[in-house]
Amino acid sequence: MLSQTQASSVTAFQQRVYDAIQLIPAGKVVTYGELARFLECRSAQAVGQALRRNPFAPEVPCHRVVKGDHSIGGYAGKIEGEKIQKKVRLLMKEGVIFNDLGRVEESSIWAFDVDLRYGSSKGLDPLFKRG
DNA sequence: ACCGTGACGGCGA
DNA sequence: TTCGCCGCCACGG
Numbered sequence: 690m691l692s693q694t695q696a697s698s699v700t701a702f703q704q705r706v707y708d709a710i711q712l713i714p715a716g717k718v719v720t721y722g723e724l725a726r727f728l729e730c731r732s733a734q735a736v737g738q739a740l741r742r743n744p745f746a747p748e749v750p751c752h753r754v755v756k757g758d759h760s761i762g763g764y765a766g767k768i769e770g771e772k773i774q775k776k777v778r779l780l781m782k783e784g785v786i787f788n789d790l791g792r793v794e795e796s797s798i799w800a801f802d803v804d805l806r807y808g809s810s811k812g813l814d815p816l817f818k819r820g
Numbered sequence: 821a822c823c824g825t826g827a828c829g830g831c832g833a
Numbered sequence: 834t835t836c837g838c839c840g841c842c843a844c845g846g
Contacts, residue, residue, distance in 0.1 A: 826843100830840090831838090
């Protein structure tokens with residue numbers, strides 16, 4: 690089953706990205722690179738592009754994805770300005786901790802459980818086939 | 821079918 | 834540490 694947040698304009702790749710980020714709990718974030726790894730995609734940049742076009746924000750929590758150095762990254766197609774402030778506010782409201790350099794604290798970083806790719810209840814089995 | 825773009829990341833200077 | 838470059842790859846035009 691494709692998630693309820695599908696839309697005809699959304700590509701299969703985008704759908705996989707959006708399904709995956711819904712596994713991230715509030716108060717935690719993952720990096721574009723880790724998300725790419727989870728999706729077995731070799732381009733974090735490509736993942737970034739999918740998030741950049743997320744038509745379901747913030748219900749599909751693309752704000753919970755930050756850069757590899759734990760700096761804020763982008764939001765709503767922007768990498769600076771009001772949209773970014775909104776991303777920061779959303780994250781702080783969810784309990785994500787930032788240090789004085791504007792980086793997310795290590796304690797707020799979430800790690801994808803690889804098994805979720807094959808799980809049944811919360812997993813993404815329709816999207817990840819073995820073999 | 822091709823090409824430029826980009827919410828990335830790693831590496832060397 | 835901060836840059837500049839380059840490899841990465843999905844997408845829209």
